[in-house]
Amino acid sequence: MSQLESAAVKLIGVTLAFLLVAWFVWRKRQGETVPAAPKTPRSPSMPREFKLPTLSRKERAVAEEPVEISPSRLARVSGKAPLAGLSEPAPKSEPSAPPPDPETRAMAEAMLASMVAQVEHEADLVDRRGSEAVAIRLVPQIPPRDTDGATSWLGGAPRLDARTPWPEIRETPADFLAQIDCTALPAELWDGLGPRSGALAFFIHPRDGDMLVVHVAEPGDPVGPPQPQDEEDVFFAPHGGLRFGDLMPFARRAFPQWPVDLVAVRPGDPDPRDAEGSDDGPGHRLYRAGYDIADPAWHPFDWASMTAMAEILDMRISRFWRDPGDAPSPIEVQRANVERRLAEAAGGEGEPVDRTLLENQLATLTELAEAAHAAAEMNREALANAQEIIAIVRESAGRDDFSPAAAAAVMGALQTIRWAKVNRKPDPAGRPGAEAIETLVLPLTEHHPEAPLWAHDYHSIWFDHAKHAYAAGSDALSAEALAVLEPYCRELAAREMGGIGHVPFAYVHDYDADADATMLELPSSGLMSWMFGDVDHLVLTMRKADLVAGRLDRPVVQVSN
Missing domain, CATH: 2.30.320.10 (YwqG-like)
Incomplete structure (x- = not known):
């Protein structure tokens, strides 16, 4: 669809939206509809129907057409004028709302004119784009x-x-x-x-x-x-x-x-x-693909990026790996509830349940609890090792000169630490209440799209620091860093x-x-x-x-x- 066609479609949509808004405004200004007055009850002395007057045989023979019980018919039959005040009954209809007042009409017309002018102006801009002399x-x-x-x-x-x-x-x-x-x-x-x-x-x-x-x-x-x-x-x-x-x-x-x-x-x-740009930027593609920041391309290149890396790691692992203490985990609480419902069903208590569903849920929760316990043990050890490295970075930042070799040593040490992430996925066999339990064991430096922990957050900060150094012509960035940074910058530059x-x-x-x-x-x-x-x-x-x-x-x- 061209830009001009898009502007035309927008004009139609805006017009319809305006008419709907104008209708609501008009209805609101009319106020509540006055209810019709109740009908007057029929008087007991009033006959329930009209009776034809007595006619002679000659007159009756003339009047063979179907009887109309109405004032005009009675007038023709009796030769008298219709009774004053009587007329043909009008068909019943709902009370019509009065037309909008002049102020409402003027406001609605001004709004519509403004919206139409805006769309026409946008269409004119679309037509003129690219026609500049330079x-x-x-x-x-x-x-x-x-x-x-x-x-x-x-x-x-x-x-x-x-x-x-x-x-x-x-x-x-x-x-x-x-x-x-x-x-x-x-x-x-x-x-x-x-x-x-x-x-x-x-x-x-x-x-x-x-x-x-x-x-x-x-x-x-x-x-x-x-x-x-x-x-x-x-x-x-x-x-x-x-x-x-x-x-x-x-x-x-x-x-x-x-x-x-x-x-x-x-x-x-x-x-x-790049006038069209891309909805799928380089950062999104990298996030989905996964990567390891132990690769030299992503290493810190000065103390600012190094300390930021350490602080982000500490912030993320402290949040996700806090020792829960003696409180039962949500998995244990959920498993206990399922066991209770199965026990009640076996004893004939409570409401009827789907035993197959509950048994599959119990098996899943049991497997999940075991996987979570094993992951927690691994992650507790990973946390202790990571915090030792973080402490070394903090201590060195205020004492030593930065060196790429030191950064490589830190990233290599972090890569040796393993952590675990337990994921719940749909059961491939489609059993009701069942799930597939998957445990990912990853280096601490790896970003996995199904196990995002901290590496992508560090990468976002790395890019922010690296682009400043790159634009200033700094030689602090390695050849590996430039190889990934330059295409990233080039794509953003074309879109922006x-x-x-x-x-x-x-x-x-x-x-x-x-x-x-x-x-x-x-x-x-x-x-x-x-x-x-x-x-x-x-x-x-x-x-x-x-x-x-x-x-x-x-x-x-x-x-x-």
Whole structure:
């Protein structure tokens, strides 16, 4: 289905939804229906039916047609006018609701017009995409080449004019997002408007999303923010969902500085941006496939990644392998209940039961209890050995210099520790109440999709730390690490690529392709550790009239929907 067809389908769906909402609004405004008045009881003296008047034989012969007992018929028969106030009885019907009042009708019509205009606007944007004379794609360099002398980059630190204070928005230090070299922009971009010298630096308020565009005449040395990002920064969101769990303290709280190439795209040119993307990202594929972090590709590469690894391991094994003490396990409690029900059934007590079902359940729970007991013994020993290694890492972190050999020794020691995971699966024979019990015995360093313990959590943090080092051109990463990291980054970059000068990739309400210019669009990005809205796009536009006047202080900032 094309984007235009999708917009048409959306228009139909929105219209139907609006009509349903309007109907509910109209019904609510009508109030309760007034019940009909009760019928007047028939008077005892009133005859139960009309009687024809006495007629002569001549008159009776004339009136051979079927009898109508109604005022009009009686009038024809008697020659008299119909009784006043009598008429043909009207068919009974439900009381009709009054039409909506003018205010309700006007509100409904305005809502429908707004929704139709929105869908038509989106269809117009779809038609115009790709027709720009030229647009720019912000292509992250993979591998990074210009880490020291980049002229355009995302994240990191800006290079402002000498003695320029750090930009603020309403007395709040702003977050730096990007700096773009204006001298590298095509002449026809933005219809030839806007600066073509110096650079444009883009800043955002850390909480409400207002933005500031600074024209830098002569970029100087990199300038760091006056304070690190705090926990209230709503746009900081590392890859892997770290923002929403207990791993957030281990993430690098910064946007990595990533040099980008400004790639011009004209009608008919290949587009480096993966417009469709993939619902199955590299992290999900790796999770399902399983892997062992004892592989040199996943080793810690500095003390920050090493200590994070040790703390995550301690946090996870302490949670799952706590000694239950003398309290019976849930498995033992469930097995005792099944035994009691079988005993009652054997003695003729209680309600009738399916003995086969209960016997299969008892056999399953007995096997499960035995497997869980054996696993607990193995895991208790694994916990003690792992905590010894964790203590060594903590002690060494503040005393020794980091070395890859030491990291390899730690990961090798962890790999020798075995732990067990008991899984319950459907019975392959399909017996009622029965289950298949499977025990997986794994190295402590292995991630198995059916036994996730801690390795994938460590991998998420490893990637977060590794991408910062990679973007900065660090030589701390091994060849094995680069072999797995670069494809990962390349896929994310293609799916999350920003742009300049195009019709916005995603829908925004306030945009006129003839009057507005897209100064910057940044999708939410795991590579850059930022998220806008609900994984949406940040779109900054300006009126072309403001560009003509050299006004950069009136940006229009929107988050797509």
